Amino acid sequence: MSKSAPFQFGPRIEDDRVRFRFWAPKQQAPALVIDGVADPLPMQPVGDGWFEAAVPGGPGLRYRFRLDDGLEVPDPGSRHQPDDVHGPSEVIAPDAYEWHDRAWRGRPWHEAVVYELHVGTFTPEGTFRAAIDRLDHLARLGVTAIEVMPVADFPGTRNWGYDGVLPYAVEASYGRPDDFKAFVDAAHARGLMVLLDVVYNHFGPDGNYLPLYAPIFTDKHRTPWGEAVNVDDAASPAVRDFLIENAVYWVRDFHLDGLRLDAVHEIRDDGDLHVLDELRQRVAAAVPHRPVHIVLENEENDSGRLAREDGVARRFTAQWNDDVHHVLHVAVSGEDAGYYADYAGRTDLLGRALAEGFAFQGAHMPYRGSARGAPSGDLPPDAFVAFLQNHDQIGNRAFGDRITAIAPAEAVRAATAVVLLSPQIPMLFQGEEWGSRRPFPFFCDFTGDLADAVREGRRGEFARFPEFADPARRAEIPDPTAVDTFLSAKLDWSEPELPKHADILDWTRRLLSLRHAAIVPLLPLIGRGGSFRELGPGAVAIVWEIADGRQLQLAANLSAASVEADLDLGGDLLWRQGSVGSDHVGEWSVDWRIAGP
Structure with a gap:
């Protein structure tokens, strides 16, 4: 898994201390409030509306930010809120989980x-x-x-x-x-x-x-x-x-x-x-x-x-x-x-x-x-x-x-x-x-x-x-x-x-x-949408061209009445739901097939 520079938002664990960052351009002097510590810690402005403070500690530390008016708020980049959205944020170790999917390379x-x-x-x-x-x-x-x-x-x-x-x-x-x-x-x-x-x-x-x-x-x-x-x-x-x-x-x-x-x-x-x-x-x-x-x-x-x-x-x-x-x-x-x-x-x-x-x-x-x-x-x-x-x-x-x-x-x-x-x-x-x-x-x-x-x-x-x-x-x-x-x-x-x-x-x-x-297996070979024709109210026939010259075909009647149709039912039948023939598609009927060389 690719690793890159630390995220701007959320706390950073640095050896035996945690660096807290708070983007608050509307504030003059926000403070860091740590659970169990009596006095708030002033945060230092570092430019572009950002404030920082670093304290000893690590994962499990709970904290808030105190605004200029005294209101205490969670970290907008909080990784966990054990006491819901109005409670303190909790410092989470980003790499503590032991993954077992190292061989996973996704799926197309x-x-x-x-x-x-x-x-x-x-x-x-x-x-x-x-x-x-x-x-x-x-x-x-x-x-x-x-x-x-x-x-x-x-x-x-x-x-x-x-x-x-x-x-x-x-x-x-x-x-x-x-x-x-x-x-x-x-x-x-x-x-x-x-x-x-x-x-x-x-x-x-x-x-x-x-x-x-x-x-x-x-x-x-x-x-x-x-x-x-x-x-x-x-x-x-x-x-x-x-x-x-x-x-x-x-x-x-x-x-x-x-x-x-x-x-x-x-x-x-x-x-x-x-x-x-x-x-x-x-x-x-x-x-x-x-x-x-x-x-x-x-x-x-x-x-x-x-x-x-x-x-x-x-x-x-x-x-x-x-x-x-x-x-x-x-x-x-x-x-x-x-x-x-x-x-x-x-x-x-x-x-x-x-x-x-x-x-x-x-x-x-x-x-x-x-x-x-x-x-x-x-x-x-x-x-x-x-x-x-x-x-x-x-x-x-x-x-x-x-x-x-x-x-x-x-x-x-x-x-x-x-x-x-x-x-x-x-x-x-x-x-x-x-x-x-x-x-x-x-x-x-x-x-x-x-x-x-x-x-x-x-x-x-x-x-x-x-x-x-x-x-x-x-x-x-x-x-x-x-x-x-x-x-x-x-x-x-x-x-x-x-x-x-x-x-x-x-x-x-x-x-x-x-x-x-x-x-x-056909999907990489179908490069564009299909063509369709109406067979009757609620009934359509659709053809998707496959790059190897074959066709994926659908005849479907999504209505409660059978419709007359002129269909070529050649090729290999994949799935049929209901009644479908060369001259009709029955009510609530579906016919999927692959035709061609």
Whole structure:
């Protein structure tokens, strides 16, 4: 693992002492407060808003910084918060964990089958150590990459993770930093990559002390959370470094195989080198001897960020493909409210999203009220991550109900067969592999007025939907701050032992086994998106050209009515779900095959 210069943020252990660094340009004379030491220690200014102090000691030391007004705050670069976000920070030895993955060199992206999990609900215990015991299940399933929802420290003990306020500190309710390292180590031992979801577009509303002492935000840009993070102000390069070093920290020190960057369209940077591109460059430089995959969530569908050169990603590895989710969800559920309205009845968008990546490639999107996206057909399919479910698309529903609770089983199976054998990179959400019916509602651990505001705000979001026009109906929406709401999201690991769920699990395993045997070897040979034609409402035929002259072919009818079709069913059949013939595609039917020489 590549070693580089020490991080600017966070304490440095120097032999028998610890050097503390604090970037606080809004302060005149901050002080260091050590637990068990009566008097605060003045910190010395060292330029550019930085202050330093060194004291005897080592790992385990707990400390805070005292601001000019007497308020004591945790270290913004804290590695661990044993008493949550308002408590003292703890000095952690960066090299204490004994790694066993020295031979690990990562995996190429085209081999990825992604499994998104939330540490707190993945197991009854909700810890990294408990999650290790379930890694064999994932390896047997055919998963090759785990995507962990954010673990940066958040207030309380239950949260999706997008309200983090101390991005370097592992959430204490999940375990200590070495527990996360042990999880990654154990995953690598089973051939599993680990990617971490990180949030650089905002900070949570409780425990974020940064604005008190540093220019972390700017009124130059606005986001859904308020003022934007100040990454493009040349006068404050430390803000960029704070985020970029965090990415390097996770990948280098925790041996992670990649990152998923949350909502990058809300990271506003007008400079010559966008902060995301600098992040990518510095991560690659810090870990030069193995692949590091950086996956985007980007509402703008900017295909330029996914550009390839000689088959290699020049900037970012892939993007979550919300368009694929939307076309599939509308097809199997029949829902057409909100943004789903733009996809309802649009078989052309179904075909385009599956074949080319983005459904909207610069066209006007009525729900959005503006154009969205850019042409993506020249990109290889593995530039996109396809899914039928994820944390957002489940949890943003009023009751957090999964697709299995609202759509016919045969419809879900058809859509899943499309996703798992797609040349796009497939992703499953925890429990999806056995058809879990456990919900994944939004939950958090706020208190007081903030809890009231979140509770009412959550219910208010649904007031514009006809089914929630009645206040009594809105009152039935789970309280996101209630412990029971969190507990309802925990996976039930007895479900896979039930015959119905065991059958789905076996079916999923067989699909992924086929993917690894027949689809994965083709992906380096599929250099661009496919071509599609509409067969009828909800039914499409897609062809992807393979460099050796063969074709990967899909005929799919994601509707409840059979359609007539003129199909060439030559070549080798890989998978058939339902009824497909040369003259028809039956309801909820899928046919995958390889044709050609």
